Amino acid sequence: MKQAEKLLNLRRREMVETLQRYGIVNRRVLDAFLEVRRELFLEGDAADSAYIDSAYPIGFGQTISQPYTVAFMTALLVERCSSGRVLEIGTGSGYQAAILDALGYSVFTVERIFELYERAEKLFARLGLNIACRFGDGTLGWLDKAPFDGIMVTAGAPKEPESLLRQLAENGCLVIPVGGNDSQQMTVFLREGNDFKREVFQHFVFVPLVGREGWNDTVF
Ligand code: SAM
Numbered sequence: 001m002k003q004a005e006k007l008l009n010l011r012r013r014e015m016v017e018t019l020q021r022y023g024i025v026n027r028r029v030l031d032a033f034l035e036v037r038r039e040l041f042l043e044g045d046a047a048d049s050a051y052i053d054s055a056y057p058i059g060f061g062q063t064i065s066q067p068y069t070v071a072f073m074t075a076l077l078v079e080r081c082s083s084g085r086v087l088e089i090g091t092g093s094g095y096q097a098a099i100l101d102a103l104g105y106s107v108f109t110v111e112r113i114f115e116l117y118e119r120a121e122k123l124f125a126r127l128g129l130n131i132a133c134r135f136g137d138g139t140l141g142w143l144d145k146a147p148f149d150g151i152m153v154t155a156g157a158p159k160e161p162e163s164l165l166r167q168l169a170e171n172g173c174l175v176i177p178v179g180g181n182d183s184q185q186m187t188v189f190l191r192e193g194n195d196f197k198r199e200v201f202q203h204f205v206f207v208p209l210v211g212r213e214g215w216n217d218t219v220f
Helices: 003-021 027-035 044-049 067-080 095-102 114-127 162-166
Strands: 056-059 062-064 085-089 106-111 132-135 148-153 168-179 184-192 195-204
Touching: 003 027, 003 067, 027 067, 027 095, 044 056, 056 114, 067 095, 067 148, 067 168, 067 184, 067 195, 085 095, 095 106, 095 114, 106 114, 114 132, 162 168, 168 195
Parallel strands: 085 106, 085 148, 106 132, 148 168
Antiparallel strands: 056 062, 168 184, 184 195
16 A cells, blocks of 8 residues: 555544544444545645545535534434435535445435536546435425435525425434524434424534525525
8 A cells, every 4th residue: 555545544543533532432423434535525735634624615615514513413314314315415525425325325415506516426426436416406305316314414504494304204314504604503303204303412614505495595
């Protein structure tokens, strides 16, 4: 193995140790973070710092989320729906979708910025990942492919989109940051028949979820 690759593997293990120190204990989640090479989802100088626990710009005013944030959301999902079909809203770099794929879910992902959608779809093909991609407004979900055992929204929403709640399978869960422009509270909705049990967690800062059931795009 080349020296550069060895160093990246070491950095990846160190990142996972950091996640453990921050309280991520789910073994399946930690193993997925050991498996997926984050440097492949970053470009230019950022790829050299792939294993620093930091968000990075990916162009078009968007970011790849901080590993801790990705791990926190993934653990919420895994602990409530451990397998099945998962829809991600906000493909961005593709890193979160690749983590879900490494966990063995059937992954569907929607992105509203065409260039990011196209870049991620090409990258998944190059890596041999079987992830279904769609360009469009993810606040409306992906009706043809519903229901989903899990839905994960990786952008900050003013409120949980009704369409996403409706596309959950029985006992399915929606993981979504909900709040204002400055910060959002990580929220989980668990479907029980026509009712949704709500759980709330800590605050994070996300780029906005822009769409018909999200923020109005004239605001951003
Ligand atoms: N999951 C991404 C990753 O692993 O890199 C993080 C993405 S970034 C924090 C949020 C993404 O959500 C951006 O790419 C943004 O364009 C996208 N987004 C915002 N509103 C959306 C919508 N209505 N439908 C689909 N994607 C949306």
